[in-house]
Amino acid sequence: MSSNTTPKVGFVSLGCPKALVDSERILTQLRMEGYEVVPTYQDADVVVVNTCGFIDTAKAESLDAIGEAIAENGKVIVTGCMGVDQSAIRDVHPSVLAVTGPQQYEQVVNAVHEVVPPKTEHNPLIDLVPPQGVKLTPRHYAYLKISEGCNHSCSFCIIPSMRGKLVSRPVGEVLGEAERLVKAGVQELLVISQDTSAYGVDTKYKTDFWNGQPVKTRMLELCQALAGMGVWVRLHYVYPYPNVDDVIPLMAAGKLLPYLDIPFQHASPKVLKAMKRPAFEDKTLARIKAWREICPELTIRSTFIVGFPGETEEDFQYLLDWLTEAQLDRVGCFQYSPVDGAPANDMDLEPVPDEIKQERWERFMAHQQAISAARLQQKIGTEIEVLIDEVDDEGAVGRGWADAPEIDGNVYIETTAVKPGDKIRVRIVDADEYDLWAEPV
Numbered sequence: 481m482s483s484n485t486t487p488k489v490g491f492v493s494l495g496c497p498k499a500l501v502d503s504e505r506i507l508t509q510l511r512m513e514g515y516e517v518v519p520t521y522q523d524a525d526v527v528v529v530n531t532c533g534f535i536d537t538a539k540a541e542s543l544d545a546i547g548e549a550i551a552e553n554g555k556v557i558v559t560g561c562m563g564v565d566q567s568a569i570r571d572v573h574p575s576v577l578a579v580t581g582p583q584q585y586e587q588v589v590n591a592v593h594e595v596v597p598p599k600t601e602h603n604p605l606i607d608l609v610p611p612q613g614v615k616l617t618p619r620h621y622a623y624l625k626i627s628e629g630c631n632h633s634c635s636f637c638i639i640p641s642m643r644g645k646l647v648s649r650p651v652g653e654v655l656g657e658a659e660r661l662v663k664a665g666v667q668e669l670l671v672i673s674q675d676t677s678a679y680g681v682d683t684k685y686k687t688d689f690w691n692g693q694p695v696k697t698r699m700l701e702l703c704q705a706l707a708g709m710g711v712w713v714r715l716h717y718v719y720p721y722p723n724v725d726d727v728i729p730l731m732a733a734g735k736l737l738p739y740l741d742i743p744f745q746h747a748s749p750k751v752l753k754a755m756k757r758p759a760f761e762d763k764t765l766a767r768i769k770a771w772r773e774i775c776p777e778l779t780i781r782s783t784f785i786v787g788f789p790g791e792t793e794e795d796f797q798y799l800l801d802w803l804t805e806a807q808l809d810r811v812g813c814f815q816y817s818p819v820d821g822a823p824a825n826d827m828d829l830e831p832v833p834d835e836i837k838q839e840r841w842e843r844f845m846a847h848q849q850a851i852s853a854a855r856l857q858q859k860i861g862t863e864i865e866v867l868i869d870e871v872d873d874e875g876a877v878g879r880g881w882a883d884a885p886e887i888d889g890n891v892y893i894e895t896t897a898v899k900p901g902d903k904i905r906v907r908i909v910d911a912d913e914y915d916l917w918a919e920p921v
Contacts (some may be wrong), residue, residue: 487596488516490524495532497672501625503530513598521552525596533562546573557591564642620901621668622661630674635756635824648680651697652688668712677719700726707735716741732775737881744782747802748795779882781810787837788816790829810888811848815841849913856911866891868902889914
């Protein structure tokens with residue numbers, strides 16, 4: 481390739497929204513250096529695969545994606561969470577050109593330089609990247625990552641060993657990024673981190689500056705500032721510490737979306753103790769009740785693990801009873817699978833047989849589906865605001881306050897007179913376990 485030809489990079493991004501943000505940062509840097517991002521293996525001079533290494537199925541998917549990229553293109557650079565265990569990748573795919581871990585943006589970009597040098601005459605003042613950077617989500621919503629890493633040591637998780645301890649981004653930098661995204665047309669900001677409630681703990685809630693005003697590096701002050709930007713703000717991965725109580729009034733006042741994504745993981749005190757989960761005890765139900773008294777609209781989404789080592793039928797029944805009482809709106813469930821390097825592997829606890837895990841998972845899903853369906857039925861006849869995601873000949877698909885993209889339900893609307901990114905008011909006319917059907921008001 482001559483030094484004047486535009487170098488082309490293919491990109492495969494796997495895993496969670498946090499990995500997606502990493503991908504966006506790498507792509508932004510490459511675009512600033514004059515690289516073109518192309519959608520096919522055939523057109524790319526090199527392919528970057530951003531991997532997920534959280535559970536075995538994710539690792540298998542990552543290895544498959546690397547294999548496909550090698551077969552289709554041949555020149556492959558690997559980054560992301562699976563990159564912390566270089567040998568696991570090289571044992572299967574010895575021909576990968578470079579392997580880096582999560583958040584190692586510079587190393588990835590340097591590896592691309594090695595394989596495909598940037599154009600010599602690239603002028604970043606002419607080859608402009610939009611100020612909000614390169615995004616992998618649709619134009620109208622974006623993930624806003626506020627910190628890296630995590631201070632917890634949950635026994636089933638290896639995130640801290642992959643991504644390190646909590647490091648909060650300066651609040652001025654986060655708010656500056658949010659402002660650029662909103663100016664670029666983003667209608668919904670999805671706040672993400674490993675532990676959003678702990679934002680700023682590592683900096684002792686240091687005061688920073690944004691638009692000349694002092695702002696504390698803390699969840700409440702961050703939310704207050706984001707609430708003034710005139711777009712939907714949705715909080716993900718929130719642990720129910722007492723400081724979460726402070727943001728519920730902002731939700732009740734319509735300043736933040738009345739939505740919390742809280743990874744409860746279980747309800748049995750015995751299992752939670754074995755999982756080494758922070759901030760989860762019997763007061764959680766009382767806290768949920770208090771939140772709903774302040775903000776009756778509140779939607780709570782969560783994830784749970786069934787079949788954790790040592791989980792008895794009694795523990796599982798406790799979880800089902802807890803779900804009945806908690807009345808969560810959106811719930812995902814995983815069967816426990818041991819992760820290499822997780823402390824739970826070394827605990828002296830009886831593993832739950834696979835067939836019992838499967839049976840508990842099925843009972844859990846049926847139990848929660850009934851709760852979710854009943855809660856959605858209550859919405860029939862009500863009016864809600866919906867953000868449109870896509871439109872085709874059949875009508876429009878959007879999401880209400882209760883629906884995060886990719887993981888929650890959709891609202892199907894009989895209209896074609898809208899476009900993605902529009903917000904419209906609709907009346908709910910029907911519902912099932914996950915989705916709603918509506919007509920424009």
